[in-house]
Amino acid sequence: MNTIKVYYLDSASSFLKELIGNRLRDYLQGEKVPFLYEKATIGALKRSPRFQYVFKNHLPEDEEFIIVLLALIPHLLPDFFTEIIADFLQEGGELPEFGGIKGNHHRGIIPTGETALFVLSGKDLEKRSRMAQLLSSDSWLVKNNILSLEPVPETEPRCSGRLVLNEEASEYLLTGKISRPKFSLEFGAEFLATEQSWDDLVLNPHTVNQIREIEIWLRHNQTLLNDWGMKNKLKPGYRALFHGPPGTGKTMTAMLIGKYTQREVYRVDLSKIVSKYVGETEKNLSKIFDKGQNKDWILFFDEADAIFGKRTNVKDAHDKYANQEVAYLLQKIEQYTGLVILASNLKSNIDEAFTRRIHTIIYFPKPTPEERVQIWKRTFPAQVKFEPDLDLEEISLNYELTGANIVNVVHKVCLELLSRNTVMLSNELLIENIKKEYLKEGKMI
Known part of the structure; x- marks a missing residue:
């Protein structure tokens, strides 16, 4: 808390209070106070670790930094602007030139674009015009x-919109951390993590080699782009397609890639993303891609066929909008600077326009009998002992199960052993539960 107090409550508020006070003395009292400020103070603030994190290690112009401070200060001191104006308007009255609005819950003044123009430019129309460019859609602050600026009705001046500091930026400046977004209707992606390691996952050797290519990209791409000067020659981001039968390790692989490259993995829930309303699917997707941009998130689209499937011939308006969604996805995926993984049971279900843009296509086959033996052995806890007639190699040869199937069977068997107060597993009990797993999936033995 001491660091926050020094940087923000003291330095930032004192700096802004003096700056705004000088502007109001000039504007209301005719005192020709030069628009000067302590360069050392603003320089130290701009270079502080938290601001540098928010600014992505970029050093903003002084005016850009002042705009950010104006947007930040109500989060720290709700009465900040009210008190300053009250000192100059002791008999009451309004100061529309200052801008600002009242919120639904916030009882102080919330700064607007007009507030920024007033503080930075006063009555200087030429300078106001230049400062307005710092709030335009193609300005550095907005593009990053x-x-x-909060949108306003077309009939009102654009700069009367509220200054909106990015939610994550304000949280980081206040607390020094950024909370993970919560899985909800507003954000249809779920954070994935695992306690398991690569030793717990048994995969085909060819599959393992291809996964290694992804890890190599994640570890060395920034060096290739920046230090080796390939930034202007290569498109950002990396796209992979995992395909194969259910339960063969596609999701677990995505989680382990994230774990061992120190990146967060988010599984996009297509049931919350895809909407029957025109434009809503694109809007929902945009929230996820925009939040993940520049954070090194791994975006994992499970059952990707639902949204990355083949486009249809346009027969009606529904087909037209469905194809527009696919085109929008193509654009967002190509612009995303991190890793995108699409998972599908069948590679042939994915639109060719996507497969052409994919860097690597990795097949996850059902495990061989030899691989199934390894999965059985690695999945059973050390407490379980096998009766002499139980032969895992024979079980693996006779029953074609995926890794997920085997985990389910082991789970049920272990609970059964605990209920019987024993650790000895018989061949009969194991086969009985394997048959249940087959029946659950509608398969015959």
Whole structure:
């Protein structure tokens, strides 16, 4: 808390209070106070670790930084602007030139674009015009998703919109951390993590080699782009397609890639993303891609066929909008700078336009009998002992199960052993539960 107090409550508020006070003395009292500020103070603030994190290690112009401070200060001191204006308007009255609005819950003044123009430019129309460019849609602050102007009705001046500091930026400046987004209707992606390791996952050797290519990209791509000068020659991001039968390790692989490359993995829930309403699917997807951009998130689209499937011939308006969604996805995926993994049971279900843009296509086959033996042995806890007539090699040869099937069987068997107060597993009990797993999936033995 001491660091926050020094950087923000003291330095930032004192700096802004003096700056705004000088502007109001000039504007209301005719005192020709030069628009000067302590360069050392603003320089130290701009270079502080938290601001540098928010600014992505970029050093903003002084005016850009002041706009960010104006947007931040109500989060720290709700009465900040009210008190300053009250000192100059002791008999009451309004100051529309200052801008600002009242919120639904916040009882102080919330700064608007007009507030920024007033503080930075006063009555200087030429300078106001230049400062307005710092709030335009193609400005550095807006393009880097640090700050924006809240949209207003077309009939009202654009700069009367509220200064909106990015939610993650304000949280980091206040607390020094960024919370993971919560899985909800507003954010249809779920954080994935695992306690398991690569030793717990048994995969085909060819599959393992291809996965290694992804890890190599994650570890060395920034060096290739920046230090080796390939930034202007290569498109950002990496796209992979995992395909194969259910239960063969596609999701677990995505989680382990994230774990061992120190990246967060988010599984996109297509049931929350895809909407029957025109434009809603694109809007929902945009939230996820925009949040993940520049965070090194791994975006994992399970059952990707639902949204990355083949486009249809346009027969009606529904087909037209469905194809537009696919085109939008193509654009967002190509712009995403991190790793996108599409998972599908069948490679042939994915639209060719996507497969052409995919860097690597990895097949996850059902495990061989030899691989099934390894999975059985690695899945059973050390407490379980096998009766002499139980032969895991024979079980693996006779019953074609995926890794997920085997985990399910082991889970049921272990619970059964605990209920019987024993650790000895018989051949009969294991086969009985294997048959249940077959029946569950509608298969005959």
